Amino acid sequence: MHPVATTGSREMIQAGITIGELGKRTGVNIETIRYYEKIGLLTDPRRTATGYREYGEDHVRRLRFIRRGRDLGFNIDAIRALLRLAEHPDHPCADADQLASQHLAEVEQRIADLVRLRNGLREVVNCQGHSIAECRIMDALCGDLDR
Amino acid sequence: MHPVATTGSREMIQAGITIGELGKRTGVNIETIRYYEKIGLLTDPRRTATGYREYGEDHVRRLRFIRRGRDLGFNIDAIRALLRLAEHPDHPCADADQLASQHLAEVEQRIADLVRLRNGLREVVNCQGHSIAECRIMDALCGDLDR
DNA sequence: TCCTGCCCTCAATTCCGCTTCAAAGGCAGG
DNA sequence: CCTGCCTTTGAAGCGGAATTGAGGGCAGGA
Numbered sequence A, B: 001m002h003p004v005a006t007t008g009s010r011e012m013i014q015a016g017i018t019i020g021e022l023g024k025r026t027g028v029n030i031e032t033i034r035y036y037e038k039i040g041l042l043t044d045p046r047r048t049a050t051g052y053r054e055y056g057e058d059h060v061r062r063l064r065f066i067r068r069g070r071d072l073g074f075n076i077d078a079i080r081a082l083l084r085l086a087e088h089p090d091h092p093c094a095d096a097d098q099l100a101s102q103h104l105a106e107v108e109q110r111i112a113d114l115v116r117l118r119n120g121l122r123e124v125v126n127c128q129g130h131s132i133a134e135c136r137i138m139d140a141l142c143g144d145l146d147r
Numbered sequence C: 001t002c003c004t005g006c007c008c009t010c011a012a013t014t015c016c017g018c019t020t021c022a023a024a025g026g027c028a029g030g
Numbered sequence D: 001c002c003t004g005c006c007t008t009t010g011a012a013g014c015g016g017a018a019t020t021g022a023g024g025g026c027a028g029g030a
Helices: A019-026 A030-038 A057-071 A076-086 A094-125 A136-142 B019-026 B030-038 B057-071 B076-087 B094-122 B136-142
Strands: none
Touching (some): A019 A030, A019 A057, A030 A057, A076 A094, B019 B057, B076 B094
């Protein structure tokens, strides 16, 4: 046992972080943390003699990773995949790039579609007095096969 | 009633489209079509003598509209409202204008959110690193994930 | 006639990503 | 010791949008 931590070591034995503290540090709800543990997204932490979860800096990092991924719109499975990638730093990053690129493409497509819809709505809103026979909302939303 | 269709008229009486065909044409699951009917999103179609649903081109258009709306992330209620707008392209004033403005604001907000998301992802993709260890995606997600 | 592949209704169930609940026990300050 | 907030568990609930299952009926071709 190391009563005093070696600076920078991942083996540092430090005062365990409680779940509440972890939540505050990462901005993740306590219940969500327990949920992530249950679904195996977060590794099970050590426990104190009385059963309290004790987290370390590695958990803080992992949970921040998860949270950022969620913020970027990745679903749980995608985050699992990204975490697996992150666990193999020697592995080429093409896979990670592929995952993110695909997600980016989806987001860009969605933006393009929404911009079309927005334009249609703007025309409806800016009613200049004459009717819009070919409704742009329809154009934007019916979008035959073009995309 | 028009026994013979006028070209281009949406009043065309044509051989009814079956639900399966409608599903194929719109990319919407048969069960989902029946569900949309149940919740009043899709008007009830005529029926054959034996109770089969018979759809026309107007249903195809409406269902495509719904589908695109769902793809864009609108919930059922929003789509209901958009359908009402689309049904009165010649009457954009007063109530419709209010509804359209509201949707416009929502759509603009959604676009803004997605653009931020996109920018986040753009910073991350096309990583030139050779391994996960040097990968920008991972940098973005974990900062310093070492396990 | 039979077979295959549609179609019908209606209720129950799934999915995702949490969130809430209930009942119990722990810990620190005063 | 009391108070009050912390933590524990498993299970249930939620919202929205479907999807599935059971138990049939219909169409049309070989």
